[in-house]
Amino acid sequence: MPTFALGPNQYGKAEIRIVRVTRGPGGDELMDLNVSVSLRGDLAASHLTGDNGAVLPTDTQKNTVYAFARQHGIDDIESFAARLARHFVGSQPSIHGARVHVEQYPWRPVDGRHTFRRDGGEVRTATVHHDAEHTQVVSGVRDLVLLKTTDSEFHGFVKDAWTTLPETRDRILATSVNATWRHTGSADHGAARAALVEAFAATHSLALQQTLFAMGSSVLAACPDVVEVKLSLPNRHHFLVDLAPFGLDNPDEVYYAADRPYGLIEGTVRRDDDVAEEVTWSF
Structure with a gap:
């Protein structure tokens, strides 16, 4: 009988759309993001036997993105992605590596206060790879x-x-x-x-x-x-x-x-x- 082995694998929540409004007396700031999370680690049991004891639900990953946007704000997409990646690896013993990819869609203020217009088709990106050995940031x-x-x-x-x-x-x-x-x-x-x-x-x-x-x-x-x-x-x-x-x-x-x-x-x-x-x- 042939035998089979599980190769490299990962899972996560893709394309979490989030708009963060930072309100201030001088006018609002707008961050429009698309966040994708991928996690890897000791996940073989889920694939081989259906045992989800090491699996952090992808819905939880989505909620974490929203919660971090509220608790910590979003200064720039690189630091936001790094904060999320470190959290997933640091808080879950079964997760050894995280990749967080963020796309930022540009909006330009119109009146300097509360009105914005979408600024073309260009997209800013950031990807953070984090594990126990290093953190790599790619913008x-x-x-x-x-x-x-x-x-x-x-x-x-x-x-x-x-x-x-x-x-x-x-x-x-x-x-x-x-x-x-x-x-x-x-x-x-x-x-x-x-x-x-x-x-x-x-x-x-x-x-x-x-x-x-x-x-x-x-x-x-x-x-x-x-x-x-x-x-x-x-x-x-x-x-x-x-x-x-x-x-x-x-x-x-x-x-x-x-x-x-x-x-x-x-x-x-x-x-x-x-x-x-x-x-x-x-x-």
């Missing part, structure tokens, strides 16, 4: 859409029997940045984000890969606490429309934006002297 941004109308080229690439793409010395370059940065202290989210945007704008790009490295390097230069930057850059292609059938020229003015298929450029930029321990488990 980031998702869906940061950037576009430049010139200063981008793509040529000198491999050509084979299936290549139809023409070389170009000038094109629109657009992407939706998904970036995370691992840091050893309290990395400045604003500085890291600004470094990404500034590098995208300043780099005369011969390839999106080159832009990726420039963006990651810019974050490392601007934020001493950051040891590693991971970037995922989908290439949002813009193609010049052929207006010749209508007797019109098109001097690089009218384009159509194609959403699929798209190139996807991904990479990691790290310090040469980075000896910070990598997290070897994931969820």
Whole structure:
């Protein structure tokens, strides 16, 4: 008879939506979050025999997120995630590791007091891994859409029997940045984000890969606490429309934006002297 063994496993409560209003005489502050918790530890009995003696219910995890938001407030998403992760590991003997991932949706005050508007599609992120040996904090941004109308080229690439793409010395370059940065202290989210945007704008790009490295390097230069930057850059292609059938020229003015298929450029930029321990488990 074959035998089977339980491999790595975890459980938790995903996408706990929470809006925290901090009220004050000078106006309100708004934090709009999506929190996901994953726990790992001595949980084999639940899988193998249905014994839930070591299982902290996911509903309890949800309630803990709400209670911590009330008791401790939310200064920033990194510290909030770390506080939750340490609590789950420290309060439950059966839980050896916790991952708390937080997404923050931006709202901008309208009247300086009680009215807000949702500020675009960009999302700030933070992920905390915590166990008995270390706490690792990874901050980031998702869906940061950037576009430049010139200063981008793509040529000198491999050509084979299936290549139809023409070389170009000038094109629109657009992407939706998904970036995370691992840091050893309290990395400045604003500085890291600004470094990404500034590098995208300043780099005369011969390839999106080159832009990726420039963006990651810019974050490392601007934020001493950051040891590693991971970037995922989908290439949002813009193609010049052929207006010749209508007797019109098109001097690089009218384009159509194609959403699929798209190139996807991904990479990691790290310090040469980075000896910070990598997290070897994931969820």
